[in-house]
Amino acid sequence: MSSIPVIELSSRAREIFQLVVESYLGSGLPVGSKTLARQGVNLSPASIRYVLQELETKGLLLSPHISAGRMPTELGLRLFVNGMMQLSEPSEEERSAIEADVIRGHSPKERLVNATMTLSGLSACAGLVLVPKQELVLKQLGFVVLDDNRALAIIVGSDGSVENRVIELSSGFPASALTEASNYINAHFSGYSFSEAKKRLFSQIDLERSELDSAASDLIKRGLAVWSEDSRKRPVLIVRGQSHLLQDASEDLDRAKQLLEELEDKKEIAGLLEKVSESDAAQIFIGSENKLFSLSGSSVIASPYHGEDGHMVGVVAVIGPTRLNYGRIVPMVDFTAKTLSRIIA
Numbered sequence: 001m002s003s004i005p006v007i008e009l010s011s012r013a014r015e016i017f018q019l020v021v022e023s024y025l026g027s028g029l030p031v032g033s034k035t036l037a038r039q040g041v042n043l044s045p046a047s048i049r050y051v052l053q054e055l056e057t058k059g060l061l062l063s064p065h066i067s068a069g070r071m072p073t074e075l076g077l078r079l080f081v082n083g084m085m086q087l088s089e090p091s092e093e094e095r096s097a098i099e100a101d102v103i104r105g106h107s108p109k110e111r112l113v114n115a116t117m118t119l120s121g122l123s124a125c126a127g128l129v130l131v132p133k134q135e136l137v138l139k140q141l142g143f144v145v146l147d148d149n150r151a152l153a154i155i156v157g158s159d160g161s162v163e164n165r166v167i168e169l170s171s172g173f174p175a176s177a178l179t180e181a182s183n184y185i186n187a188h189f190s191g192y193s194f195s196e197a198k199k200r201l202f203s204q205i206d207l208e209r210s211e212l213d214s215a216a217s218d219l220i221k222r223g224l225a226v227w228s229e230d231s232r233k234r235p236v237l238i239v240r241g242q243s244h245l246l247q248d249a250s251e252d253l254d255r256a257k258q259l260l261e262e263l264e265d266k267k268e269i270a271g272l273l274e275k276v277s278e279s280d281a282a283q284i285f286i287g288s289e290n291k292l293f294s295l296s297g298s299s300v301i302a303s304p305y306h307g308e309d310g311h312m313v314g315v316v317a318v319i320g321p322t323r324l325n326y327g328r329i330v331p332m333v334d335f336t337a338k339t340l341s342r343i344i345a
Helices: 011-027 033-038 045-057 074-083 092-103 108-123 175-189 194-204 214-233 242-246 253-263 266-276 326-343
Strands: 126-131 138-147 150-157 162-168 236-240 283-286 298-306 312-321
Touching: 011 033, 011 045, 011 074, 033 045, 074 283, 092 108, 092 326, 108 126, 108 236, 108 312, 108 326, 126 242, 126 266, 138 175, 150 214, 162 214, 175 194, 175 214, 194 214, 236 266, 242 253, 242 312, 253 266, 253 298, 253 312, 266 283, 266 298, 266 312, 298 326, 312 326
Parallel strands: none
Antiparallel strands: 126 236, 126 312, 138 150, 150 162, 283 298, 298 312
16 A cells, blocks of 8 residues: 655644544544644644644545544554554563463464464454464374274374374275374384375385285375375464454444454465565554455554574464554564564574
């Protein structure tokens, strides 16, 4: 979205605009000329109204109702965020809470969940963490027969995660082949990703065919191919604190419900957050700047976290109404990303 440079506003227009935005972000209410006069603007109410009208003409403010005062448009919020926002670093208590909750997780995923929940609580928004597309590293695999034509594959990853996949079996498939296949996979491919295991399998299978009968061999080939492709395509998105989106939403419940529906489309959200991976700092998406949240008019603040080698590992974010305390929440998201870079990566 294009934005009007701050320098194009007169000093009094800039002062009044900043007061309107800061007051609106704090209260959620449109701001009138009398309120601005009480806040110390050294102009008559008539002069203030003239400036407000000028800012509305530029598309920076709007009046939701006649005589209801003004509130910032998305263009106005972008101008404020880019050129006027005063950042407020997290307090010592907030930094300690984020660090402590990340550290106390027993696994990388648990630490990510803790970070998401803490960030959600501190920001009063929904918290999100994206772990980029990456294959699970196999630790152990087992099969449980469900019926004559299906079995459940129980996959344990090296990070302690457990995934279940239902696989189709041909009619009359012997149960012994499941045992043989799981034993072979655990013996030969533990510690490898599925794509790595598939490469090793095809280089070994002809030389070691005596170790497997045809049923077990076919099952392993099909399983590794499907699981490898599925694993690469599925980003892991952790979402916590959706209930915050319903707080203070009595006047805009439809918007909050729309946002909750949008959060269900994790694939689209993951696509949005992946764009942040190209940046080294927090990114802010306001309302319709992103098509995904154009209906609910929501804002996303996201920041990437990195590994020891400097490569992007994932993205941490919050999402809420456009009326956010950007100056407070942007540094908080950034600090959480840096904490994850230091502790998890």
